[in-house]
Amino acid sequence: MAKSHTTVDQLRHDIDRGRTHDKVDFPDPAAVPLGSDEEAAGTQVTPFEASQARHDETGRPASKAGAPGLESNPRKANLFIVLGAGIAGTLALLALAT
Incomplete structure (x- = not known):
């Protein structure tokens, strides 16, 4: 069975769902989706980089004030x-x- 890798889409989904504690749970229709810069430059985000970013973003504790x-x-x-x-x-x- 193949190992599951974190993708930029999963990170964006976590951000949109409020799991990064810096916005409310609501989809954000981005004009330029997360990862577009890397794609335009011809450098893909590696699964390790996406996983590290997802861990860094979702690992922060929520502030007392909320979003x-x-x-x-x-x-x-x-x-x-x-x-x-x-x-x-x-x-x-x-x-x-x-």
């Missing part, structure tokens, strides 16, 4: 809500004044 974004920082989310409400209010007053 980056507004949900991990409620103060930042509140700031955007207040700014949005202020802008909407200003636009409403300008519309009434004209």
Whole structure:
């Protein structure tokens, strides 16, 4: 039986599933898929390199805040809500004044 090797596609799948702890579980439609640079240069990623990268990326512990974004920082989310409400209010007053 052939030994299973890690591929760049498996690494990308781990990243898209949030297993690298730096983004949420959602597919990322990349304009240039992972590994395209190596393919264009004519140098394929070896199974060892792909395996090492996958181990390095998925071996990190999750941070306490989780994936980056507004949900991990409620103060930042509140700031955007207040700014949005202020802008909407200003636009409403300008519309009434004209």
